[in-house]
Amino acid sequence: MPSATASGARATLLAPPRPAGRGSEFAPLLKAVKAQGLLERRTGWYARGIAVNLLALAATVTAMALTGDTWWTLLYAVPLAVFWARTAFFGHDAGHAQITRGRRTGRTIGLLHSNLLLGMSYAWWNDKHNRHHANPNHVDKDPDVGVGVLVWTEKQAERREGFARWLTRNQARLFFPMLLLEGIALKVYGFQDLRRQPGRERAVEGALLLMHLAAYAGLLLAVLSPGKALVFALLHHALFGLHLGMTFAPNHKGMEMPDADDDGWGHLRRQVLTSRNVRGGPLTDWFLGGLNYQIEHHLFPNAPRPHLRLVQPLVRAHCRAVGIPYAETSLIDSYRQALRHMHAVGAPLRRGGAA
16 A cells, blocks of 8 residues: 555554455444444553553653663663563554554654654654555565565565675575664664655654654763663664564564465454464553464554453354365474574575575
């Protein structure tokens, strides 16, 4: 789907599209979910969650200041990365209009969580995420499976040359180590995207990104010597990137990858067949920010996070009734499946030797 050009339109992610093709498969499920009120907002739940997360961030920063200029302060990189991931989840939910129906309020929440607190562009993420939700795992339309540092199909792998070819041959074993760079990459992508944004949006986004950098650097240099501050920043961003990567990796990697021949899929099949759920309890829900209910999230992207576990039985039963496979596995097995897919994509290059 083409991204919107107006800043307000781009700031809100996709609501469930009208069913196409086999759309009647989705309509009864949508009706059942609406009937139980599971698309209604949970503003109070989000207000409490955001408040608790902000307090946790403030407590971590206070503890860093009290500990002072010592290597022991590096230990706080762990909780700070964890609470930053929670901050990213709230920014993600704001973009999907899960927190509030008001576009302006949702964008404000997203900008504060993404740009100001994380230094990650809200507009860049939403533009990319819009296209992913519209065509998940589609080899020609989903930016998440486009050619980058990693590739996702053998056809993409065949075109790799030089160092990129070596990366592809070894991408499964390099995947988690490369996630250690993702926290820094997210900041870089945001600044690069400013050139695409309209003038007013660019000014707001750019100002907030610079405010984040100034505040983050100021905090570390006020507490730590320059050398320790640099080590803390690298460790913190490495852990943050790893956490986010561990959250998103299980969701689609190794699932169906439609192409132009599958463009007739309706909303139900397009979202269910390309997504995988992660089985678990409250701890899994918390660690993965509710994205372990990936199938439900893709079918109903504006459903509030606490409702996804309530939507799940309805979706599972409906998929069984219409004969669509419903993928759900453990967290460890989801990583195993994703890595197996990446390994298989690079297999032809390994058979072909070093050329």
